[in-house]
Amino acid sequence: MKVNSPHSPADHEMTLLQERLDLLSREHRGTLRALDSIILESGELRRVNVAVMNILEDLEEEKRRSLDAQSALLNMLEDIEEERSKVERTRAVLEAVNRELEAFSYTVSHDLRAPLRAISGFSRAIVEDCSEALDEEGRRYLELIQDNVHRMGVLIDGLLAFSRIGRQGMNTSDIDMDAMVDEVFHEIMAQEPGRDVQFVHAPMPPLNGDALMFRQVLVNLLSNAVKFTRGCERAVIEVGYAADVEGGAYYVRDNGTGFDMQYADKLFGVFERLHLAEEFEGNGVGLALVERIIARHGGRVWATSVLGEGSTFFFTTSGVKMA
Amino acid sequence: MIAAKDNEIMLVEDDPNDAELIMRAFRKGKLATKVVHLRDGVEAMDYMTNARGGLGMARLPKVIVLDLKLPRLNGLEVLQRLKSDALTKDVPVVMLTSSQEESDIAKAYALGANSYITKPIEFDAFSKTVMDMGAYWLRLNRTKRRYEGDM
Numbered sequence: 384m385k386v387n388s389p390h391s392p393a394d395h396e397m398t399l400l401q402e403r404l405d406l407l408s409r410e411h412r413g414t415l416r417a418l419d420s421i422i423l424e425s426g427e428l429r430r431v432n433v434a435v436m437n438i439l440e441d442l443e444e445e446k447r448r449s450l451d452a453q454s455a456l457l458n459m460l461e462d463i464e465e466e467r468s469k470v471e472r473t474r475a476v477l478e479a480v481n482r483e484l485e486a487f488s489y490t491v492s493h494d495l496r497a498p499l500r501a502i503s504g505f506s507r508a509i510v511e512d513c514s515e516a517l518d519e520e521g522r523r524y525l526e527l528i529q530d531n532v533h534r535m536g537v538l539i540d541g542l543l544a545f546s547r548i549g550r551q552g553m554n555t556s557d558i559d560m561d562a563m564v565d566e567v568f569h570e571i572m573a574q575e576p577g578r579d580v581q582f583v584h585a586p587m588p589p590l591n592g593d594a595l596m597f598r599q600v601l602v603n604l605l606s607n608a609v610k611f612t613r614g615c616e617r618a619v620i621e622v623g624y625a626a627d628v629e630g631g632a633y634y635v636r637d638n639g640t641g642f643d644m645q646y647a648d649k650l651f652g653v654f655e656r657l658h659l660a661e662e663f664e665g666n667g668v669g670l671a672l673v674e675r676i677i678a679r680h681g682g683r684v685w686a687t688s689v690l691g692e693g694s695t696f697f698f699t700t701s702g703v704k705m706a
Numbered sequence: 707m708i709a710a711k712d713n714e715i716m717l718v719e720d721d722p723n724d725a726e727l728i729m730r731a732f733r734k735g736k737l738a739t740k741v742v743h744l745r746d747g748v749e750a751m752d753y754m755t756n757a758r759g760g761l762g763m764a765r766l767p768k769v770i771v772l773d774l775k776l777p778r779l780n781g782l783e784v785l786q787r788l789k790s791d792a793l794t795k796d797v798p799v800v801m802l803t804s805s806q807e808e809s810d811i812a813k814a815y816a817l818g819a820n821s822y823i824t825k826p827i828e829f830d831a832f833s834k835t836v837m838d839m840g841a842y843w844l845r846l847n848r849t850k851r852r853y854e855g856d857m
Contacts, residue, residue: 492804493775493804496804496825496827497721497723497724497804497825498723499827500723500724500727500825500826500827500828500829500832501721501723501724501727503827503828503829503830504723504724504727504829504832504833505723505727507829507830508727508730511734529828532827532828533827533828535827536826536827536828539827540827
């Protein structure tokens with residue numbers, strides 16, 4: 384940068400000023416660029432003074448802006464602090480809920496089981512000790528009492544299993560879903576000797592999660608699929624991973640009885656059943672457990688179905704490991 | 707030889723239904739000649755103190771079936787006292803519990819429990835298990851006593 388007229392009276396001052404402006408402009412690049420051209424064109428000190436005033440104003444503005452930024456930053460820090468204490472409060476509430484759940488499951492296991500055990504025991508004692516005093520009908524009623532004790536026992540155990548999933552610590556590792564799904568399917572089929580089910584297994588990516596919990600998810604989904612294809616001429620169960628569904632979802636599909644989609648939101652509730660207990664047995668917590676486990680892994684589970692044609696259960700998880 | 711009439715079982719159980727059903731099972735199974743039922747830990751400890759104080763070791767029960775959750779002195783506390791007393795530590799203790807809390811099971815074994823039974827809902831399997839455990843420990847006790855007698 385050079386001054387145009389070396390003989391002007393303010394030559395010396397102008398050069399000095401120019402140097403200082405150069406320095407300033409290096410420090411405040413951008414704000415001073417317009418100023419350079421004004422000085423070069425007029426060479427008049429007066430204009431320079433105005434320009435310097437402008438610089439000072441700019442600097443003032445800069446300072447004000449930086450103070451604003453500083454107070455904005457302080458506000459932000461306050462917000463973060465508030466957010467943090469909110470999270471802390473939520474955590475405390477969650478811990479309290481957890482403790483309540485623990486107390487609840489203890490109550491269920493202890494206080495509800497005890498009277499049921501007494502009903503079971505004494506009705507058995509009547510059968511054994513007083514059978515001569517009973518007629519056919521009396522004995523049948525006692526059998527019904529036993530059956531119902533058994534059913535209630537299954538419900539209580541289901542409720543316990545459900546409450547345990549929530550408070551259980553997570554033990555995560557990488558899970559080979561392909562291997563696990565085969566293993567679980569063969570285990571289930573081993574208990575269904577009369578059944579012939581076609582198993583279609585498309586490859587699935589591995590995931591990071593609690594292996595015992597995901598095993599439970601597969602056991603529940605696959606045993607449902609096996610259960611609800613019981614009446615099928617040719618039962619087909621498909622498992623795999625749909626990369627195009629909600630950013631990638633594992634699925635278990637069957638061609639069984641299916642369910643009416645208008646009840647889809649009831650599917651994952653505790654003790655909600657969409658079929659009669661006489662038709663399809665179950666404790667009513669299987670899918671509730673699945674939902675709980677998937678939620679704990681940052682995922683979602685849902686199902687689509689056509690009545691009489693089958694259902695597909697999808698689940699996602701934040702732990703999918705794509706190659 | 708130890709006569710069958712020496713088979714005394716001590717049952718410590720606060721639930722009257724469970725107690726009656728367990729006693730019935732013992733009676734029907736002719737497992738023991740005498741079943742003493744105590745309703746909490748304090749009663750149990752008092753009974754043990756009297757048994758050893760008055761009539762010595764011969765009057766101690768051969769098996770103790772001990773509920774985990776008891777009023778006043780709980781099952782684990784009773785277990786600890788029994789197992790830390792030189793005279794009573796060899797009496798087999800079968801713990802009964804209605805919860806499946808792993809920490810309870812671990813604590814009971816750490817304190818020297820000999821067996822552990824979770825009360826199921828259906829009584830059939832339960833009374834059979836209690837009987838089997840009782841029979842096992844009675845038998846083991848008798849064999850051990852006979853062996854020591856021979857020495």
